[in-house]
Structure formats: C-alpha cells, structure tokens
Amino acid sequence: MPKVVDPTERRRQLVEAVWQVIRRDGLEQASVRNVAREAGLSTGSLRHYFASQSELMVFAFRTIIDRIESRLAALEPEPDPRRRAQRVLAELLPLDDERRAENEVWLAFTSRATVDPALSALRDEGYDALRAGCQTMITDLSAAGLAPTDIPAETERLHALLDGLAVHAAMRPDIHTAQSLAAAIAHHLDALATARSARRV
Amino acid sequence: MPKVVDPTERRRQLVEAVWQVIRRDGLEQASVRNVAREAGLSTGSLRHYFASQSELMVFAFRTIIDRIESRLAALEPEPDPRRRAQRVLAELLPLDDERRAENEVWLAFTSRATVDPALSALRDEGYDALRAGCQTMITDLSAAGLAPTDIPAETERLHALLDGLAVHAAMRPDIHTAQSLAAAIAHHLDALATARSARRV
DNA sequence: ACTTTTTTAACACGACTGTACTAGCACCGA
DNA sequence: TCGGTGCTAGTACAGTCGTGTTAAAAAAGT
Structure with a gap:
C-alpha cells in the first residue's frame, strides 16, 4: 500500500515542526495552528495524525527520550570506566546543534510538566x-x-551537575560552549578520581 | 495624600498573585484576568498599577531577585569560609516553603526567558x-x-551543581527534601576540601 | 472503469487572550 | 460645597486558542 506519504513519516515531520516552533517561539506558541503551518499542513490534516494537541505534545516529548536512548544504545562498548563515562556524558550534554535543540525542547517540556500531568510522567x-x-x-x-x-x-x-550544565548551556550558549561543557565534565571526573586516591593516602 | 491602599503595597500583592497563579497553574495561565481575579481585583484596576502584562511579569521577576539579594545581604557575617559558604548556599537552595515557591517561579521565568527578551535580561x-x-x-x-x-x-x-539541585528540587520535591539538598551541598564542600588536601600529599 | 478508504482543506463554535475605553466611586484640598 | 484626583469595575474589540464538522480531493482496491 504505497501511500504518497508514509503516515509515520508524517508524524515524524510534525514532531519536528513542534520542536522548531518551540525553539523559535516557545512552548506556549506551539498551538495546533502554528505547528500545522510550520509543517505546511492544515489543522484538519494535523488532527488526522494526532487526535488532540496533548497527544501531539506527548509524542513530541516521547520522541526526544527515544532519540537520546537510541543514541546511548548505539555507543560502541568501552571497557575502561573512565572513558566510558566520558563518552556517555558527552552524549548526554548538548555538544552539537542536534543535541542543543533536543536540550532546549526538553527543558521547555520539563518546565511545563510542573503543571501538566501528561508530561510529568515522561519527565x-x-x-x-x-x-x-x-x-x-x-x-x-x-x-x-x-x-x-x-x-x-x-x-x-x-x-x-549534569542537569545544571544542561540548563546553563540552554541559558547561555555563548558562554557554555561544547569545549567548556566537556571540560567541566572531565574536570569532575578527574576530581572524583583524585578524591578517591586521597582516601587511600 | 493617604490613599485607602498604598500603591506599592497593591503592586506587591499583585506580584504575589502572579506567583500564586504561576505555581498553581503555570506561567501560561498567568493572564491579566487570572492574576486580577486571584488578587480580587478587576482587570481595569490591575492595569492601573501595571500598564501592560509584560510590565507586570518583569516586575514579578525582578521582585524575586530583590528578595533573594536582600536575604543574602541580611546574613550575619561569618568569618569561617566553610561555614559562610554553607550558610550562603543554604540560603540559595529551596529549603523551605518560601524559597521553594521562589524557586519554582524563578524556573518558570527562566524557561520563558528563552523566547522573551524582556525576561532574558533579568535571567x-x-x-x-x-x-x-x-x-x-x-x-x-x-x-x-x-x-x-x-x-x-x-x-x-x-x-x-547549585542550579542542578534547584531544578531537581522543583521537579521532584518528594525526593529532594531540605535535608537531602543540604546534605548534597555539604558533601560537595567536603569533597572540595578533601581534594585540596590530597594535592598536598 | 468503479467503489471504497484515506487524506486534505476549510470553516464554525465557544472560550480565552491583551489592551483599551468609559462611567462611577470614594476621597482629598479648598 | 465644590471641583479634582486616584481608583475601581465593567465592557468592547480584535485576535488566537482547541476542537469539531463537513465536503471535496486523492489514492487504493477491485
């Protein structure tokens, strides 16, 4: 059944439209109309793929979680704990544009989750x-x-520390560059190792 | 000119109404009407004290900053750096209801500041x-x-670490109690001291 | 070719938004 | 007593909101 557009593909691009609107104008601007316009669709079409706005938002939030998890799962095995931690943490911090976008949207959802039960479960x-x-x-x-x-x-x-760095990166992307974030994590890992060896002395 | 109600007092109680609505229903519900109703006034009255919603929000944000700063300024001098740090940090963390409220509202404003230039300056x-x-x-x-x-x-x-703990306290107040937050800070200060002494060894 | 299902577009409804305006109120100094 | 002023309430306007409905168009199945 070759449709013109794959339904799941449509949902995916609608979710990306949600992220785009949230990043540009904030979560409160992510209305059904604005998201549909961003995706180049009508509200009726959007409603065909998502029965309600809540469903759309939940799916957009869920998709972020899935992407982060799949990225972590795709990490090649690393026997050395220090290097493994470094890699995992580097994967969790917003070090490139893609993760910066995810981070901003994540924080927006996290904030709303305080008053939205549907989102708080995901948070x-x-x-x-x-x-x-x-x-x-x-x-x-x-x-x-x-x-x-x-x-x-x-x-x-x-x-x-991790969540604090993520918040800072979203607040001040000019100050918290990929380098400074990575350095902060490396510094903490170094400090952990030093503190441990200090115990033995 | 003795007014019935002191204008600055009215503004203060309107700001508290803003916080109340934000905490209960979220920042997006902090409309002029809702805030006015929360304060027991009409929208026209509110408008008499704040010319626009933006002005009201900026003032509400600014007031939080002022309160935190005045609390810090009111701290009695403490010569010992460790104890002083402990006290200052305890003042910055949401350890009681008042600061918990401030923290939640602060985070809500911080989140919106991403797309609202008037708030980003304060943030x-x-x-x-x-x-x-x-x-x-x-x-x-x-x-x-x-x-x-x-x-x-x-x-x-x-x-x-500080901002991360604040975020966690807002997300999971049941898990991050006053005790656990204070313990986390104390643990970090201990670790700093241990790491320093380890250098000397 | 026709029928059936999926997809799209467009509009209507009630509710809410920020802002503006106006009429009426209580209080003040003169 | 008389303006004048600060304050309040109420209402109006032009938008946007989420949602629902309807009808046309496109695609798929036969």
Whole structure:
C-alpha cells in the first residue's frame, strides 16, 4: 500500500515542526495552528495524525527520550570506566546543534510538566533513567578505584551537575560552549578520581 | 495624600498573585484576568498599577531577585569560609516553603526567558550574580586551603551543581527534601576540601 | 472503469487572550 | 460645597486558542 506519504513519516515531520516552533517561539506558541503551518499542513490534516494537541505534545516529548536512548544504545562498548563515562556524558550534554535543540525542547517540556500531568510522567521517566545512568557510571568508576565509595552521594552530585550544565548551556550558549561543557565534565571526573586516591593516602 | 491602599503595597500583592497563579497553574495561565481575579481585583484596576502584562511579569521577576539579594545581604557575617559558604548556599537552595515557591517561579521565568527578551535580561542578571557569588565562595575556600586552586573550574562546578539541585528540587520535591539538598551541598564542600588536601600529599 | 478508504482543506463554535475605553466611586484640598 | 484626583469595575474589540464538522480531493482496491 504505497501511500504518497508514509503516515509515520508524517508524524515524524510534525514532531519536528513542534520542536522548531518551540525553539523559535516557545512552548506556549506551539498551538495546533502554528505547528500545522510550520509543517505546511492544515489543522484538519494535523488532527488526522494526532487526535488532540496533548497527544501531539506527548509524542513530541516521547520522541526526544527515544532519540537520546537510541543514541546511548548505539555507543560502541568501552571497557575502561573512565572513558566510558566520558563518552556517555558527552552524549548526554548538548555538544552539537542536534543535541542543543533536543536540550532546549526538553527543558521547555520539563518546565511545563510542573503543571501538566501528561508530561510529568515522561519527565519523571527521563529523570529516573538519567539518575540510573549516573548511578551505573559512579558504581563502575568506584569499583575501578576512580571515584569515592559513597555511591548515593556521588550519584546525586553527578546527576545535579549534569542537569545544571544542561540548563546553563540552554541559558547561555555563548558562554557554555561544547569545549567548556566537556571540560567541566572531565574536570569532575578527574576530581572524583583524585578524591578517591586521597582516601587511600 | 493617604490613599485607602498604598500603591506599592497593591503592586506587591499583585506580584504575589502572579506567583500564586504561576505555581498553581503555570506561567501560561498567568493572564491579566487570572492574576486580577486571584488578587480580587478587576482587570481595569490591575492595569492601573501595571500598564501592560509584560510590565507586570518583569516586575514579578525582578521582585524575586530583590528578595533573594536582600536575604543574602541580611546574613550575619561569618568569618569561617566553610561555614559562610554553607550558610550562603543554604540560603540559595529551596529549603523551605518560601524559597521553594521562589524557586519554582524563578524556573518558570527562566524557561520563558528563552523566547522573551524582556525576561532574558533579568535571567542573565541572576545568572551573573549567582556565578559571582560562587566564585567568591570558591576563592575564599581556596585561600583557606578548603578547595582546589583551579578557581574557574570549581566555580563552574559549584554553579552547575547549585542550579542542578534547584531544578531537581522543583521537579521532584518528594525526593529532594531540605535535608537531602543540604546534605548534597555539604558533601560537595567536603569533597572540595578533601581534594585540596590530597594535592598536598 | 468503479467503489471504497484515506487524506486534505476549510470553516464554525465557544472560550480565552491583551489592551483599551468609559462611567462611577470614594476621597482629598479648598 | 465644590471641583479634582486616584481608583475601581465593567465592557468592547480584535485576535488566537482547541476542537469539531463537513465536503471535496486523492489514492487504493477491485
């Protein structure tokens, strides 16, 4: 059944239109009309692919989560915990345009999730996944003698640092460049290793 | 000229109405009508004190900054850098209801500042002030041998950690209690001191 | 070729938005 | 007592909003 346009493809490009509008004009401007116009469709057509605005937003949020997860899953295995942590963290920070865009949209959704139950579930899902990832990294680093042994405390610290850097990158992209973000993460990993070795002394 | 209600007092209570609506229903619900209803006034009355919605929002944002600054200024002098840092940071984190409210509203404004030039100036002002405060704390700690000597890197780390914790506190107030937030900060200050002493070994 | 289903476009409805305007109120100094 | 002034409430206007409905057009199946 060769359609002119693949339905899932249409949904994907509608989601990208959502992101585009959010980045340019903010989430409050991401109305059904504006998104449809951005995608070059009518509101009736959009409604054919997404029954409601809420459904569209949830799908747009979900898609971001999926993309981040698939990028992480695509990382080639790295036995060294330090290098693995460095790579994973580099994948989570907004170091290029694509991830910068995702980061901005993510933060916009996160903000609205405070008052929108449909989005808060997704936000919590992302929060939990990120925290679990941080805990895994800290655990592995600690086991290799490259981080202190207080895993809950170091997980909390890494997690907060990561989200703080993401917020800063969105607020001041001119100051927080890819280099400075990567340097900040590298510095923290170095500090973790130093703190651990200091314990042994 | 004794008015029935002091104009600045009216403005103050209108600003509190703004915060109330933002916390309960989100920034996008903070319309002129909703804020006026929350304050028990008509839109015409509100307009008498704020010529436009933008003016109202800017004033509400500015008031938060002023309150945080005045709270910091009211801190009694503390000679010990470690204890001073602990107190200042405790003042900046959302450890009680009042600061929790400020934090949530702050984040909402911060998010909108991405697409609202009138708010982005204020956001940048807050960012700069917080970074300067972090730098002062790190400099003092470092001078006292309680933090590493790489002041820019440690400033960046503390600043990001602080904002990350604030975001987490707003996202998951159940998980990030006052105790856990204070513990996270204390842990970081301990780690800074340990890392510094490790250098000497 | 025709029928059926999918896709599109366009418009209507009620609700909400920021802003503007006007009439009426209470209070002040004279 | 008389203006005058600060303040309030109410309403009007021109938009935009999400949603629903309807009808035409395009594609697919037969």
